[in-house]
Every structure is written in C-alpha cells, then in structure tokens.
Amino acid sequence: MTTDSLRPSPIDEHPVVLRRYRIPTPSIAQFYALLVRCLSLRTGAMVYARSRVGKTYAILFLESLLASQRPALPILRMRCQHKRIATETAFFSALLTMARHKASSGRDPTQLRHRLSQRLLEIADQSHSSDILVFLDEAQHLGSSEFEWLRDIHDELELEGVRLVTMLVGQPSLRARKSIFQRDGEEQIVARFMTEELPFHGVRSAHECSACLQGYDQGEYPENSGWTHTRFFFPRAWEAGMRLAAEGGALWDAFDDAHKRAQLVGELEIPMEFFTRAVQHILYQYAKRDSTSFAFSRAVWDEGVDVSGYVRARK
Incomplete structure (x- = not known):
C-alpha cells in the first residue's frame, strides 16, 4: 500500500x-472575545496592528466562524481605500458595493445615502436581525469626513431599530485618530466606533x-x-x-x-x-x-x- x-x-x-x-491563533481568540462583547453591548471597536501581521486573515476566520455560530447575523466587509480627497459619492458608492446593492453608482450623494440606508434596513429585515456587523479593513485610510458620514448612517439606522456594530481594523495610527477625535470633542464618533480597542499580534x-x-x-x-x-x-x-x-x-x-x-x-x-x-x-x-x-x-x-x-x- x-x-x-x-x-x-x-x-x-x-x-x-x-x-x-x-487556523485559529491566540490573537484571533482575543479578537473573537472582543467581537462577542461588542455584539452584546452593541458598540464598535478598533483592532490595530502593523502591516501583514494577519488582521485580514483574522477577519476571514471570524466571518467563517460567525457564519456557523450566528447564521442569522448579517456580516459585511469593506476594504477602505486611500483617497487624496474624500467625497460623499465615492464613500457611499463603496458602502453600497459592500452591501451588494445593484445600483452602487451615482452623482447625487443624498440619493446614494438614502439608497444605502434602505439597503441596510432591507438586509436586517431579511435576516430578522436588529444588528449588522461591519468589518472595515484598512480603516486607517478613513478621514474625519468619512467618519462623520458613517455616523450619520449609523444614527439613521438606529432610529429604525437597527444597530451597526462596526469593527475598525487597521494599523496603529487608528489609536492616534481616536486621540484626535477625543481632543477635538468628537466624543460621539468615539462612542459609536472606538469604545473598545485591541492591539492585534502575530x-x-x-x-x-x-x-x-x-x-x-x-x-x-x-x-x-x-x-x-x-x-x-x-x-x-x-x-x-x-x-x-x-x-x-x-x-x-x-x-x-x-x-x-x-x-x-x-x-x-x-x-x-x-x-x-x-x-x-x-x-x-x-x-x-x-x-x-x-x-x-x-x-x-x-x-x-x-x-x-x-x-x-x-x-
């Protein structure tokens, strides 16, 4: 033989x-524990590490794990792109693509924003879930304006009884961004997206x-x-x-x-x-x-x- x-x-x-x-790792186990806590508290978090340590690997692992353990939970993922100048149309179009909307392009930011809100509400309704988990990978590329626009979407959905639980995953500069928001009195952004934090390791x-x-x-x-x-x-x-x-x-x-x-x-x-x-x-x-x-x-x-x-x- x-x-x-x-x-x-x-x-x-x-x-x-x-x-x-x-393959699970000790850091992924910590990430999962944080994720479970955030879903329970319905709050956001940021996870940061230097480049190529395995953050994206961890996201994919957790997506697969949650799909089996919490099949009713809608999970979306977007890789944030660096842009010299952020625009509402580009940002909402990217989020619409993340949400798998058939019409993700357009020139009117108000229309795109409304389209996005309706699509996210539709996803929550179809899943019979009041939560939507969103992974924003390479989140260090998000600027202040993009956080403001994301907060607006977050608040619109909350008025309809749906909560975006957002996981910001990126490089250590995310911590500096949190400090800047705190210094400038932007506590609402910190409270929605940066309450919890976890240094991720290889x-x-x-x-x-x-x-x-x-x-x-x-x-x-x-x-x-x-x-x-x-x-x-x-x-x-x-x-x-x-x-x-x-x-x-x-x-x-x-x-x-x-x-x-x-x-x-x-x-x-x-x-x-x-x-x-x-x-x-x-x-x-x-x-x-x-x-x-x-x-x-x-x-x-x-x-x-x-x-x-x-x-x-x-x-």
Whole structure:
C-alpha cells in the first residue's frame, strides 16, 4: 500500500495545499472575545496592528466562524481605500458595493445615502436581525469626513431599530485618530466606533506556535471525517503518535534564528501569512517521507522558514 492510497483524496486537492483554510491563533481568540462583547453591548471597536501581521486573515476566520455560530447575523466587509480627497459619492458608492446593492453608482450623494440606508434596513429585515456587523479593513485610510458620514448612517439606522456594530481594523495610527477625535470633542464618533480597542499580534512565542500548530492536529477535511490536516499528510506518523503541536518550539526557534541572523528590527512576531507558508511547505514536501518513524528535524523547519519568505519580506 502506498502512502497516497492511505488518504481519502489527492494531496493537491487538500485545502492546506490550496491555501483555502484558516487556523485559529491566540490573537484571533482575543479578537473573537472582543467581537462577542461588542455584539452584546452593541458598540464598535478598533483592532490595530502593523502591516501583514494577519488582521485580514483574522477577519476571514471570524466571518467563517460567525457564519456557523450566528447564521442569522448579517456580516459585511469593506476594504477602505486611500483617497487624496474624500467625497460623499465615492464613500457611499463603496458602502453600497459592500452591501451588494445593484445600483452602487451615482452623482447625487443624498440619493446614494438614502439608497444605502434602505439597503441596510432591507438586509436586517431579511435576516430578522436588529444588528449588522461591519468589518472595515484598512480603516486607517478613513478621514474625519468619512467618519462623520458613517455616523450619520449609523444614527439613521438606529432610529429604525437597527444597530451597526462596526469593527475598525487597521494599523496603529487608528489609536492616534481616536486621540484626535477625543481632543477635538468628537466624543460621539468615539462612542459609536472606538469604545473598545485591541492591539492585534502575530505569533509571539513557542507556546503560541504550538497553539497554532494544534489547529492542524484538530482541523479536519472533510469536516467530521476524522482526517485532521496533520493525519492527511502523515497518516503513518499520525498513527504512531506524531503531532504538529509538539513542534512549536522547533518552529519558533527556526523563525527566531532567521530573524536574528537577518538583524531585523524589533522582537520576533510571526505574521500568519509566513507561519502558514512555512507549515504548508513542510506538510506538502515531506508527505512523501511519511512513515511510522518519521520525525521533523530542525533543518526541516529552517527550510520551511526560508521558503516562507519571512526574512525577504521584512528586509
């Protein structure tokens, strides 16, 4: 019996190889706890981190999780774009596109705003929900005027009994924007969109590496099949007791050594983009070596870190 015949489907069709999967992280767990609290309090929050740490990855993970846990909750997502000059027509058109309105363009901002309010009320009514969750990714690009326009929409919907729970996700400059609003007496904007805040992080320790790797030991494809991601790539080693979670220290050390050798600035904080690339490479490339005695070496993890492109992306 060959290794391939042990698996329920071809390796090249697995979500890990296709990068169509999500692994929970400690920071995502904190993000989810914040999200649950905001939905309960019906208030907004901001989540911030430096670029490429994994904020968008977290949004996609939480969207998928909420779709299964709270199927009646409408969830919308928009990636904010940097504009030299913000206009009402461009802003409302972008929000209409987010809300999947068929007529998202126009020249009259009043008409676009009304169209947006009606569309959001329609979404809430169709879902039988008094809340709409909105993720605004790269929210550091929003200017003061755009926050004012967003507040107007928020208030219009609230008069109709519908609450926009807005999650501002972006870079640390969001904190400075909050301070500016507080300094200028714009407490209404802070109260609606920035009451709660959370610094988001990449993987910051060997323990967190193990927690993330455990996601491969527990995530299954197909769901509820018993075929965890680790077992799929290493069925013989899995049966012999091998688990990826035990490799957290080795993977952390490989990233840490690469970080130090390259003399990168700051403490190591592994973005999920590079973490998953490293693991994906190792699973895919070494699956052919699966055996009951298979064991990962430090050289294997060094290879994974190199292939991930972490150092090249940071230089």
